[in-house]
Structure formats: C-alpha cells, structure tokens
Amino acid sequence: MAQCFLSAQSAAVDKSVDRDRAANIPCRLYEVFHILYFIAGMMLGTSIYFLGVSLHFPNWLSAMAAAWFIVSPGTVLYEHWLMYAYPLTMMLTLAGICLYQFIVTKKIFWGLLFFALLSAISLTWSLFHLIWMLGFGAILLIVFPERKKIVFAALIPILLVTAWYAKNFLIVGEFSASSWAGMNLSKVATFRISEKERAGMVKAGELSKFALILPFRNPSAYLKLLPDTPLTGIPVLDEPDTSLGGRNHHHLVYVEASKYYLRDALYIIRVRPDSYLRSIGQAVYIYFHSPSDFELIGDNRKYIQTFDLWWNRIFYGQWQTDETSVERNSTISGEHIGWGIVIVFLINAAGSVNFLWKKRSQMAAPETMLVFFMAYNIFFVTLVGNLMDIGENNRFRFTVDPFLLILFIFLLRNFIFQRIQNRPQAEIDPAAMKNIFNPIEVQ
Numbered sequence: 001m002a003q004c005f006l007s008a009q010s011a012a013v014d015k016s017v018d019r020d021r022a023a024n025i026p027c028r029l030y031e032v033f034h035i036l037y038f039i040a041g042m043m044l045g046t047s048i049y050f051l052g053v054s055l056h057f058p059n060w061l062s063a064m065a066a067a068w069f070i071v072s073p074g075t076v077l078y079e080h081w082l083m084y085a086y087p088l089t090m091m092l093t094l095a096g097i098c099l100y101q102f103i104v105t106k107k108i109f110w111g112l113l114f115f116a117l118l119s120a121i122s123l124t125w126s127l128f129h130l131i132w133m134l135g136f137g138a139i140l141l142i143v144f145p146e147r148k149k150i151v152f153a154a155l156i157p158i159l160l161v162t163a164w165y166a167k168n169f170l171i172v173g174e175f176s177a178s179s180w181a182g183m184n185l186s187k188v189a190t191f192r193i194s195e196k197e198r199a200g201m202v203k204a205g206e207l208s209k210f211a212l213i214l215p216f217r218n219p220s221a222y223l224k225l226l227p228d229t230p231l232t233g234i235p236v237l238d239e240p241d242t243s244l245g246g247r248n249h250h251h252l253v254y255v256e257a258s259k260y261y262l263r264d265a266l267y268i269i270r271v272r273p274d275s276y277l278r279s280i281g282q283a284v285y286i287y288f289h290s291p292s293d294f295e296l297i298g299d300n301r302k303y304i305q306t307f308d309l310w311w312n313r314i315f316y317g318q319w320q321t322d323e324t325s326v327e328r329n330s331t332i333s334g335e336h337i338g339w340g341i342v343i344v345f346l347i348n349a350a351g352s353v354n355f356l357w358k359k360r361s362q363m364a365a366p367e368t369m370l371v372f373f374m375a376y377n378i379f380f381v382t383l384v385g386n387l388m389d390i391g392e393n394n395r396f397r398f399t400v401d402p403f404l405l406i407l408f409i410f411l412l413r414n415f416i417f418q419r420i421q422n423r424p425q426a427e428i429d430p431a432a433m434k435n436i437f438n439p440i441e442v443q
Contacts, residue, residue: 111153182262
C-alpha cells in the first residue's frame with residue numbers, strides 16, 4: 001500500500017508521467033485511497049463544526065460553516081488529489097479540537113492525541129518544522145498550570161520527530177524532515193534573477209553551476225555535476241526515474257544538490273535583497289489566490305469550472321481564474337487576487353492580536369488558547385511559506401483556511417455583540433441575543 005501511495009503521489013506531482021500508465025499502478029488501490037480521503041473529509045467537516053461549538057457558536061452556525069467549507073470547490077478538488085494537503089488540513093483542524101478538550105478536561109488522553117497529531121503533521125510536511133512544534137509546546141508550558149501533564153503528553157511525540165530528524169542528520173546531513181529546503185528557497189531567490197545575470201555570477205565563481213539548472217529537475221541532470229553520488233543498492237534512492245516514467249524525487253543526488261542550491265540562494269539573498277523582497281511580494285500575491293486556482297488540480301477543476309468561477313467571485317472576490325503558471329509567478333493582476341481572502345486575513349490578523357492582548361491574563365482559558373492556536377498557525381504558514389517558496393503559496397494557505405474561516409466568524413460575532421451591548425438595554429431582545437450569539441464574555 002505504501003508503494004502504491006508513493007507511485008500514485010509521483011503521478012500526481014509529476015506532469016511528465018503518462019496518465020494512462022499512472023492509471024495502471026499494479027496495486028490498484030485507488031478505491032482504498034478514495035475511501036480514506038472520504039473519511040478524512042468527514043473528519044474535517046466534523047472538526048470545523050466542533051471548532052465553532054468550542055467557541056460558543058450556535059449549532060446552526062457551526063454546521064453552516066462546516067458545510068460551506070466542505071462544499072467549496074477548493075475542498076472538493078483537494079479531496080480528489082492524492083497529496084498530503086487534504087489529510088494534513090484535517091489533522092491540523094482536528095488538533096485544535098484535541099487542544100481545546102485537553103485544556104477543558106485536563107485529561108492526558110487529549111494531550112497525547114494533540115501532540116501525536118502535531119508530530120504526524122511535522123513528519124508529513126517539512127514546512128511544519130520541529131521548531132513549530134517546540135514553539136507551541138513551550139507556550140503551553142508557560143501559560144498552562146498543568147505542566148507535568150504537558151510534558152508527559154508531549155514527550156514521546158517530540159522525541160519521535162527529533163529522532164527522525166537525527167536519523168536524517170546522520171544519514172544525509174540534514175536535521176529536518178526533508179532535504180529540499182535549498183531547492184525550495186532557490187525558487188524564490190536564485191531563479192528570480194535573469195539567466196544572464198546568473199551565468200555571469202557562475203563565471204565569476206559567486207554561484208555554483210546549479211544556478212543554471214532549474215530545481216527539481218530529473219536526477220540525471222544533477223548526476224552530471226555530481227557523478228560521485230554513491231549507489232546504495234536501494235532502487236528508490238538510486239534510480240533516476242520511477243516505475244511510471246516520471247522523475248524520482250527520492251533520489252539520493254537531491255540531498256547534495258539541495259545544499260548547493262541553498263548556498264546559492266543565501267548568497268543571492270545577501271547580495272540582492274531587493275530581488276528577494278520582490279519575490280516575497282509575488283509569493284504573497286499567489287498566497288491570496290483561491291485555493292482552487294492551482295495548476296496541479298487543473299485536470300479535475302475543468303469539470304466544475306463554472307461552479308468554481310462563481311464561487312471564487314462571490315465568496316473570495318477573485319474575478320478571474322485564467323492565469324497561466326508563468327503569469328502567476330511574474331505579474332500581478334487585481335482581477336486574480338482574492339480580495340475577500342485578503343480582507344478576512346487582515347481582520348483575523350488584527351482582530352486575533354487585539355483579542356489575545358485583551359485576554360492576556362486568561363491565556364490558559366480553553367477558548368483563548370484555541371484562538372491562539374489558530375492564529376499561531378495562520379501566522380506561521382503565512383510567514384514561512386512565503387519566505388521559503390513561491391508558486392504554490394495558495395495551496396499552503398489551504399491548510400489553515402478552516403482556521404481563517406472560524407476565526408473570522410468568531411471575531412465578527414464578538415464585534416457585533418459588543419456593538420449590541422453598547423445599545424440601550426430597552427432595545428435589546430435577550431432571547432434573540434442568545435439564539436444568534438450564545439456569546440462568550442468579550443471585554
């Protein structure tokens with residue numbers, strides 16, 4: 001089953017793979033993955049619902065929020081894409097529920113489940129580095145009085161991730177879940193300057209020859225520069241191509257190649273910070289696109305094109321979705337920005353900081369810590385995702401879109417409730433207040 005997943009995932013991310021060959025994966029477990037992703041979808045919807053309930057939304061509002069997210073084109077398309085984005089989004093959302101239950105009940109079970117989910121997320125996608133996990137664990141230790149329970153719940157999951165990182169460090173010299181950081185960073189640094197300028201810097205000895213080869217090319221391209229890459233006898237580390245004919249992204253040569261890419265990228269950032277800053281601006285532009293406006297899910301997207309277009313226009317404020325990948329990475333168009341996403345993000349950024357500042361003496365309260373967890377992840381993904389990569393930034397944001405949705409509703413309800421509280425008491429209908437808001441105390 002694991003072999004099938006790796007083969008099918010390679011087919012999903014590598015456009016060079018013959019789709020007829022991808023359809024004939026020997027293990028034929030597409031039905032199994034379809035069921036697993038369907039279950040993940042149910043868990044995602046349920047988790048969004050209980051996020052709302054945890055923040056004292058009325059049941060009908062929590063249900064509407066969950067239903068809205070689940071039927072959105074982006075969610076439908078990611079559910080039908082064999083990649084980690086969808087299950088990881090589910091795990092992160094479910095982690096929020098586990099955190100809330102841990103703080104409310106103080107039961108070790110919920111704490112173990114919360115940190116187990118964090119470790120699974122960290123080992124699934126290297127963007128969620130061990131630092132991300134340790135950072136939130138440290139904050140919990142500071143604000144939560146049950147410190148022994150936190151240590152007990154966090155110890156094994158953190159040791160598991162640390163051990164995995166240590167294993168990678170001993171084998172390939174990378175204390176991380178991935179050796180691709182250099183290639184990712186080169187996309188937003190080295191390869192944002194012209195080929196002519198890069199060639200001149202290579203000739204001058206400022207950059208390596210890897211600055212003339214686009215990242216994530218076939219291993220054969222890198223083996224020409226690194227002919228001494230050892231053979232291990234393990235096909236997944238030695239073979240340039242997968243069994244489906246696509247490039248093998250697990251080849252050992254990527255480890256050494258990524259180190260060259262990283263050195264080149266850091267040099268460009270140091271000597272050409274203006275270029276790097278412009279690249280970050282372009283990455284942010286992509287970040288605020290609809291989650292469905294993404295090349296690798298385009299084959300399925302064409303089947304719901306009209307639905308997707310009008311959903312994006314009505315809910316995201318993105319009028320057009322016809323950019324090519326080259327245009328998205330090199331130009332900025334107001335018609336292709338999800339202005340609704342921008343507004344929601346800015347409201348959440350300012351509103352969550354304001355809320356948490358007012359509640360700073362009550363950080364250990366379940367609702368406050370849940371809001372902090374959502375804001376923590378939104379800021380983390382936004383910062384790291386846009387500083388380290390370019391091209392798939394709206395796909396990065398999809399991971400925290402459930403938090404953006406729930407946090408926006410939470411802040412909007414609190415704002416409306418505060419306005420109503422300031423009205424004369426005679427004008428307020430208590431029954432209507434309870435039915436609409438079921439509010440928590442807002443100061």
